[in-house]
Amino acid sequence: MSERKQLVLIGNGMAGVRAVEHLLKLAPDKYEITIFGSEPHPNYNRIMLSSVLAGGADMKEIVINDWNWYQENGIRLFTGETVTQIDTTGRTVRSDKGTEVPYDKLILATGSNPFILPLPGADKEGVIAFRDMKDCETMISASQKYKKAAVIGGGLLGIEAARGLLHLGMEVSVIHVQNYLMERQLDEPASKLLQKELEAQGMKFLLNKHTTSITGRKRVKSLAFTDGTELEADLVVMAVGIRPNVQLAKISGIEVNRGIVVNDYLETSIPDVYAVGECAEHRGIAYGLVAPLYEQGDVLAKQLAGIGTEGYQGSVTSTKLKVSGVNVFSAGDFHDSPEAKSLRLQDDVEGIYKKIVIKEGKLVGAVLFGDTSAGASLFSMMRKGESVEGREKEVLLGFTPGGAPASPDAKMETMPEDEIVCGCNGVSKAVILDAIRNKGCSTVSSVKACTKASGSCGGCKPDVESLVRLYAENSAAEAVREGICGCTPLSRDEIVAEMKRMGLKSVREVMNVLEWREPEGCSKCRPSLNYYLGMLWPEEYTDEKESRFTNERYHANIQKDGTYSVVPRIYGGVTSPGELKKIAAIAEKYDVPMVKITGGQRLDLLGVKKEDLPAMWEDLDMPSGHAYGKALRTVKTCVGSTFCRFGTQDSIGMGIRLEKAFERLNTPAKVKLAVSGCPRNCAEATIKDFGVVAIDGGWELHVGGNGGVHVRATELLCVVKTEDEVLEWSSAFLQYYREHAAWNERTSVWIERVGLDSVKKALEKREDRLALVERIETTLKHTTDPWREIIENDDLRKNFTPLAKDQLVSQGGSPK
Ligand SMILES: Cc1cc2nc3c(=O)[nH]c(=O)nc-3n(C[C@H](O)[C@H](O)[C@H](O)COP(=O)(O)OP(=O)(O)OC[C@H]3O[C@@H](n4cnc5c(N)ncnc54)[C@H](O)[C@@H]3O)c2cc1C
Ligand SMILES: NC(=O)c1ccc[n+]([C@@H]2O[C@H](COP(=O)([O-])OP(=O)(O)OC[C@H]3O[C@@H](n4cnc5c(N)ncnc54)[C@H](O)[C@@H]3O)[C@@H](O)[C@H]2O)c1
Ligand code: SF4
Numbered sequence: 061m062s063e064r065k066q067l068v069l070i071g072n073g074m075a076g077v078r079a080v081e082h083l084l085k086l087a088p089d090k091y092e093i094t095i096f097g098s099e100p101h102p103n104y105n106r107i108m109l110s111s112v113l114a115g116g117a118d119m120k121e122i123v124i125n126d127w128n129w130y131q132e133n134g135i136r137l138f139t140g141e142t143v144t145q146i147d148t149t150g151r152t153v154r155s156d157k158g159t160e161v162p163y164d165k166l167i168l169a170t171g172s173n174p175f176i177l178p179l180p181g182a183d184k185e186g187v188i189a190f191r192d193m194k195d196c197e198t199m200i201s202a203s204q205k206y207k208k209a210a211v212i213g214g215g216l217l218g219i220e221a222a223r224g225l226l227h228l229g230m231e232v233s234v235i236h237v238q239n240y241l242m243e244r245q246l247d248e249p250a251s252k253l254l255q256k257e258l259e260a261q262g263m264k265f266l267l268n269k270h271t272t273s274i275t276g277r278k279r280v281k282s283l284a285f286t287d288g289t290e291l292e293a294d295l296v297v298m299a300v301g302i303r304p305n306v307q308l309a310k311i312s313g314i315e316v317n318r319g320i321v322v323n324d325y326l327e328t329s330i331p332d333v334y335a336v337g338e339c340a341e342h343r344g345i346a347y348g349l350v351a352p353l354y355e356q357g358d359v360l361a362k363q364l365a366g367i368g369t370e371g372y373q374g375s376v377t378s379t380k381l382k383v384s385g386v387n388v389f390s391a392g393d394f395h396d397s398p399e400a401k402s403l404r405l406q407d408d409v410e411g412i413y414k415k416i417v418i419k420e421g422k423l424v425g426a427v428l429f430g431d432t433s434a435g436a437s438l439f440s441m442m443r444k445g446e447s448v449e450g451r452e453k454e455v456l457l458g459f460t461p462g463g464a465p466a467s468p469d470a471k472m473e474t475m476p477e478d479e480i481v482c483g484c485n486g487v488s489k490a491v492i493l494d495a496i497r498n499k500g501c502s503t504v505s506s507v508k509a510c511t512k513a514s515g516s517c518g519g520c521k522p523d524v525e526s527l528v529r530l531y532a533e534n535s536a537a538e539a540v541r542e543g544i545c546g547c548t549p550l551s552r553d554e555i556v557a558e559m560k561r562m563g564l565k566s567v568r569e570v571m572n573v574l575e576w577r578e579p580e581g582c583s584k585c586r587p588s589l590n591y592y593l594g595m596l597w598p599e600e601y602t603d604e605k606e607s608r609f610t611n612e613r614y615h616a617n618i619q620k621d622g623t624y625s626v627v628p629r630i631y632g633g634v635t636s637p638g639e640l641k642k643i644a645a646i647a648e649k650y651d652v653p654m655v656k657i658t659g660g661q662r663l664d665l666l667g668v669k670k671e672d673l674p675a676m677w678e679d680l681d682m683p684s685g686h687a688y689g690k691a692l693r694t695v696k697t698c699v700g701s702t703f704c705r706f707g708t709q710d711s712i713g714m715g716i717r718l719e720k721a722f723e724r725l726n727t728p729a730k731v732k733l734a735v736s737g738c739p740r741n742c743a744e745a746t747i748k749d750f751g752v753v754a755i756d757g758g759w760e761l762h763v764g765g766n767g768g769v770h771v772r773a774t775e776l777l778c779v780v781k782t783e784d785e786v787l788e789w790s791s792a793f794l795q796y797y798r799e800h801a802a803w804n805e806r807t808s809v810w811i812e813r814v815g816l817d818s819v820k821k822a823l824e825k826r827e828d829r830l831a832l833v834e835r836i837e838t839t840l841k842h843t844t845d846p847w848r849e850i851i852e853n854d855d856l857r858k859n860f861t862p863l864a865k866d867q868l869v870s871q872g873g874s875p876k
């Protein structure tokens with residue numbers, strides 16, 4: 061036998077096994093290790109149970125260390141065995157199945173028990189907690205038989221359970237004792253936004269409700285509340301908090317309070333007995349999130365390996381709700397207090413709420429809703445205790461030193477290397493860069509295998525993805541070859557085909573059902589999916605604003621200096637003295653620094669302040685020119701037969717007709733049209749996406765041109781005789797392009813890819829053209845003018861108020 065000491069771990073969960081993994085790296089030969097686990101599984105990622113329920117992962121995928129791992133590391137594993145006795149004098153442990161094992165060192169990592177409200181009827185069939193694989197399986201099988209689910213508790217766990225049950229097709233009500241959800245992590249405004257978003261996903265909420273009993277014969281039938289009301293339910297999930305699992309420690313004479321009391325070295329009151337994870341109480345705190353538990357595990361591993369350590373000092377924690385399509389981040393102490401200064405920002409257009417709390421010049425708490433991209437850097441500032449004095453607003457707005465909000469890649473590029481990217485696993489940017497640069501990692505999964513980053517809650521995956529994109533040499537090529545982006549191996553055509561076949565109708569549903577690798581998607585796939593869904597389901601789909609870029613959210617082009625440009629629609633480029641006078645007066649009224657005639661024959665009012673936009677649109681009383689969108693931009697016309705002596709057809713009339721037909725049309729990429737009155741082609745129609753050139757007795761229709769970076773002349777699609785035919789062909793062409801091009805693919809690139817012949821073939825039969833025309837008309841029927849929508853909606857209008865004192869609210873001090 062070896063000289064190795066006997067190490068026994070009670071609890072085969074996340075914290076205990078993490079400590080063992082780390083110990084094996086530090087001192088692989090020091091111990092013979094035995095692990096007991098009550099559950100019949102190898103160590104798995106409990107966090108991901110929420111994703112299993114919501115269809116984002118299956119049980120096999122969430123195993124952290126499979127059976128082989130134990131074997132390869134010489135670990136004796138007893139699963140399905142609960143340790144019921146510890147003899148701290150004789151130094152042995154004994155399981156419920158009679159297995160007895162001696163120890164030199166013992167770790168208790170028994171986790172927590174879900175709290176079950178002691179209600180009459182709580183023992184009925186169909187009343188469960190949400191803690192382990194078994195609970196998850198029970199919910200999945202209940203959803204196949206039953207319809208109505210009630211979740212008691214509107215905290216992180218309750219909401220994630222409710223989301224999963226919705227995904228499983230159940231009607232879900234969340235019963236919460238407080239008057240707003242997640243009160244431990246959010247303030248009321250953020251919570252209300254969250255509630256609105258979850259209600260839009262189909263969740264129902266009963267707030268301020270106290271359950272008194274659970275009724276039913278054998279199986280639960282309903283819940284009764286103190287106010288006398290009842291709710292029918294075939295399944296009840298209790299998610300009202302957890303309690304450290306201390307029973308075994310207590311009966312073994314180990315000191316317990318709320319948890320098993322440990323010092324900075326994770327030592328309990330009994331020599332050579334340690335506790336780690338949710339069961340442990342350190343400096344009065346029993347944590348319920350993995351990041352601090354992993355920190356504890358790393359300290360314990362050092363301690364057991366005999367490596368000097370400063371000990372565990374306690375943790376500042378942060379949380380993210382893992383519900384697809386909802387971004388919520390919370391960290392530190394976010395409550396208002398007389399000593400603290402809070403700054404808030406609320407933007408209903410983008411669905412964003414941010415709050416930061418500053419005490420003595422330092423960031424002490426943050427709540428983010430909608431845009432959580434700044435979460436990691438705020439959390440890092442908090443952990444470092446960095447002073448934010450004088451730059452509070454920048455911190456709140458997530459602005460870069462240059463003044464612009466950071467894009468996800470820019471944010472990762474400028475992030476200091478010592479900053480933590482993966483909070484769950486404590487992995488810094490430097491460690492990830494090392495994996496990419498020196499260990500051959502070029503995908504998110506290889507970085508995960510190498511560093512563990514993104515392997516727990518998955519919240520940092522977009523950031524890891526950015527780092528891979530920025531620093532791995534072959535990552536971009538891989539993404540293009542594999543799919544529309546790194547989040548899926550599926551191509552554009554496969555995704556659209558699945559959306560049609562399975563009737564998928566929301567971005568979130570697509571990501572769940574098509575098993576997106578990144579639960580939140582990325583800046584490439586989200587807008588693409590948003591476009592494809594709008595194209596496929598024009599009557600039912602509601603455009604997802606958060607999946608669009610800033611210009612399309614504000615319906616104006618943001619300029620270099622942060623101001624906007626306003627281009628009203630001027631059909632065919634034809635205006636009038638009255639209209640010009642009105643525009644001139646408005647330009648003066650709003651101090652517009654420049655009015656410019658664009659290449660597309662429109663008037664561009666440049667340098668408009670964001671807060672002036674709605675009022676200016678109202679004064680203009682003209683539709684949006686969509687100069688900012690992936691949409692029909694302009695139809696440029698020459699004077700044609702109306703005034704020009706060479707003109708053979710009325711190019712202005714034709715142009716105006718086309719512009720009126722297609723205004724507001726969403727397209728994969730911007731679309732520009734032009735109509736020339738004769739082959740002299742003064743409107744430059746042969747470098748447009750769809751160019752119309754008059755000839756004697758008819759019109760030539762040209763497609764696939766581009767006058768931008770890669771100049772491409774159009775190819776001739778066909779020649780027609782009448783204006784009605786021009787409209788029929790242009791409608792059919794544009795709809796065919798909408799249905800077949802990839803998002804962000806200009807007609808010029810698309811035609812190069814698919815070939816003009818295939819387009820001609822698709823449009824040659826009149827019946828096919830008319831079917832396309834019908835579909836484009838349905839789409840156009842459901843479009844509205846975005847400027848008008850904002851003018852008429854006070855809530856949307858509010859979002860254009862300046863980011864100054866009225867949006868940055870402060871308590872106990874004034875914002876700088
Ligand atoms: C659905 C869900 C989602 C979550 N999401 C997140 C998240 O997004 N982020 C986050 O940070 N945290 C999250 N958590 C919390 C996180 O999973 C826990 O903090 C973490 O798993 C605790 O690890 P632990 O090892 O202390 O306990 P556990 O993982 O519970 O492990 C304890 C193990 O010990 C076993 N055991 C207990 N007593 C005995 C005994 N006497 N003998 C043998 N075995 C025993 C138990 O059966 C269990 O398997 C989530 C939790 C759940 C349930
Ligand atoms: N994304 C994540 O980080 C995540 C996800 C799931 C779970 N977890 C962790 O798992 C643990 C358990 O989560 P949790 O949400 O159960 O705990 P919790 O204590 O955070 O929340 C419980 C909620 O239930 C409410 N509640 C209490 N009694 C109630 C009653 N009688 N009726 C209705 N509501 C009642 C409370 O007001 C509270 O909001 C926590 O440690 C949590 O941090 C984390
Ligand atoms: S394209 Fe022909 S009709 Fe039009 S302005 Fe030029 S010359 Fe005149």
Ligand code: FES
Pocket residue numbers: 481482483484485513514515516517518519520521
């Ligand atoms: S932050 Fe949770 S896995 Fe990285």
